[in-house]
Amino acid sequence: MVNLGKYPFLRYSLITILTLLFVVGCKSNHSVTTISGKEIKLVDSLPNAQQVTDFILPYKKNLDQKLDTLLCKNPVALDKSSGKWQTNIGNWLAQSCYEICNPICERNFNTKIDLVLFNHGGIRSNLPKGDVTLRNAFKIMPFENTAVVETLDAAQILEICQYMIVEEKPHPLYGLSFTIDERGQAIDIKIQGKPLDNSKTYLVLTSDYLANGGDKMTFFQKSKKRLDLQLKLRDAIIQSFKKNQTVQFSNEVLITDKR
Numbered sequence: 001m002v003n004l005g006k007y008p009f010l011r012y013s014l015i016t017i018l019t020l021l022f023v024v025g026c027k028s029n030h031s032v033t034t035i036s037g038k039e040i041k042l043v044d045s046l047p048n049a050q051q052v053t054d055f056i057l058p059y060k061k062n063l064d065q066k067l068d069t070l071l072c073k074n075p076v077a078l079d080k081s082s083g084k085w086q087t088n089i090g091n092w093l094a095q096s097c098y099e100i101c102n103p104i105c106e107r108n109f110n111t112k113i114d115l116v117l118f119n120h121g122g123i124r125s126n127l128p129k130g131d132v133t134l135r136n137a138f139k140i141m142p143f144e145n146t147a148v149v150e151t152l153d154a155a156q157i158l159e160i161c162q163y164m165i166v167e168e169k170p171h172p173l174y175g176l177s178f179t180i181d182e183r184g185q186a187i188d189i190k191i192q193g194k195p196l197d198n199s200k201t202y203l204v205l206t207s208d209y210l211a212n213g214g215d216k217m218t219f220f221q222k223s224k225k226r227l228d229l230q231l232k233l234r235d236a237i238i239q240s241f242k243k244n245q246t247v248q249f250s251n252e253v254l255i256t257d258k259r
Helices: 008-026 050-067 088-109 134-140 154-167 218-222 233-243
Strands: 070-074 115-117 130-133 146-153 176-180 186-191 201-207 226-232 255-257
Touching: 050 134, 070 134, 070 233, 088 115, 088 146, 088 201, 088 226, 088 233, 130 134, 134 233, 146 154, 146 218, 146 233, 154 176, 154 186, 154 201, 154 218, 226 233
Parallel strands: 115 201, 176 255
Antiparallel strands: 070 130, 146 201, 146 226, 176 186
16 A cells, blocks of 8 residues: 655645545536526514514604604604705704804814705605604604715815706705805805805814715815814714704805796
8 A cells, every 4th residue: 555645745735636526526517597586565464473572662662752752842744845955853953063063163173163954865854743762753853874074175165056056956055055046056155154265274063974975075075184073973963953942043044046
């Protein structure tokens, strides 16, 4: 009998040959020719998996109890479709986020937020009149978007105005006002009530999604500096609800259309 231990090269060669023979010997000429299936509609008539239902029930009860926690009262129903250029829920969202985020910006970065801009599509639910619960906050803002502050110059502020004119959507806005003239151009642009200064930069509160160019807000990608507030927008909403016994906001007209 040959002792392969004395011939390592021969041993490795033999192992390689046996492996190749095994792979080739196992090769199959079969192939998939047809795939069949059937549609199963998810309807109420389908039987419940009682074992699964019983398992999740304690967790569901606990979650429902937390989501139904009363935060404050809302005296007037807030609706996404309540206006062409501004909505009451958009005004509330922008102002409430400013109320919570501006002190954080001052404390962490020693500077103040000048204006706020979010997107209309980011508001996923209306806010009914009556009790406001944690569930309402999750319905309005189900995403995990965080609050960031972008540093824009006057040219980008003008881009924001023109973007809103072209979009014709009531994007949540605070701190910025302007007039649309007969030619469809933005004039009389003001930041916190003061005329736009071409020599200044402005701090704009928005979401990380929009800051990265979401919803075609590409002007944010020209930002000179980003400040991350380390706060989810939903948490800012929840803090605002908790801070005030009732939902409060101003319906100040920010966009005047003279066309």
